[in-house]
Amino acid sequence: MMVASNLILSKPEVYETKQIQLTSPILHIGSAISKLSPFEYVATNKRVYLPNPEVLARAFQQRGRLNEYIRRIESQEDQDLTSLLETTFGDNWHNKKDSNEEALFPKHTSSLRWTQQKITDLRPMIRNGFGQLYIPGSSIKGAIRTAIAYHLLKHADKYELSRTQQLSEIEKKLHETIGQIRQRPKFADDKLFMDALFSEFNLIYQGKNALGKTSLQNLDFMRVIQVTDSEPLIEIRVTHKKGKPHFYNLPVTAEVIIISHWEGGKAKYKAPIYTEMVRSVKTKFTISLNKTMLSCFTPKNKIPFETIDDILTICQEFAQDQWDEEHFYWKGIKNTLNAKDTNQQPISLNFDNIRDFYQPEVCSYNLRIGWASGMNGTTVNLLFDPELRKEIRDNCSPRKAPDFEAPKSRRVVALSSREIKFVPGWVKFQEV
Structure with missing residues (x-):
């Protein structure tokens, strides 16, 4: 029996899904353990090793040296386990x-x-259950959420945001509650505007209000976006035509330098942080958009995307504004070639590599994620008046800098020669 083609039912499109290749010059995502003591890693001249603690303890026990191992840990005398x-x-x-x-x-x-x-208090990077380095989907989605909030506030008139969600009103509230921000700085923006931006919606299903709980989490339109964890960052060696090897996902332990500046822009070495990072990141993750669920949220005009491409465009806009700010910042920092570090060792604070990195006017990256993305990458800070930014920084930070812009400091990555080479966190997205 023949069926007329116009009677064939097509399956509704529930999800839009894209696999994305993520690349980055260098990256660090923090783990639940913020830092390791010298007994939790072993540093040789060429490599830094993280042990399997249970296996190492068992091996010491099998050789009758467990008590000596425990004694060294408890006494804190000899922090080098190599001997x-x-x-x-x-x-x-x-x-x-x-x-x-x-x-x-x-x-x-x-x-x-x-x-x-000398490596002290190593900052480890996050690992999955198999001990492999990776990028959590929550880190990517969190950065996307910030980008969407930034976009909504920047284009408040386009999305017909209420008066309480206008920048002028938010800045007014921040001025009024500035003293309370220090108590819970990470959550201060939730009640001020984030909850309203993402959760002041109704769920309409088949023409009726959806039944069930109507908590902020249920009404948050970010529910429609799902981001998977990345594939493990497994080291890959590639040999180019000229025979020179190149490594992707190369794990390194580097000196990350916190840089600030004196009045007049002269660079200042503040502190080193020894950090586990991944150089030349190349991995994949999947982003999905639940279009059926998206259609249930109302009012629809306050949701700034309909497709995954819309989301990626929003991320690009946020990245560009951060890029412009960083370009301006590094242009104003003056090299200090005869600086001293915290141990009074000489170090050349030469930022030519960083200025070259930020030289292009158009940002070729899609987002900045993870550790060292800073206040500009994790908040909508760039939309606020510069004086308000300073006030927020000085109320949240124990190190006040009232006469300087906010944020005042940055983090840069040095090579073993202590040449300042990279800024971490910038990532590119390419559909696979």
């Missing part, structure tokens, strides 16, 4: 396995050492 490892397991200790054939120091938990400075 104990060499005595117990030999010079090749980093490749040893216990009696169960489990590695004491798994290969995927070590990194190339990019600094000759």
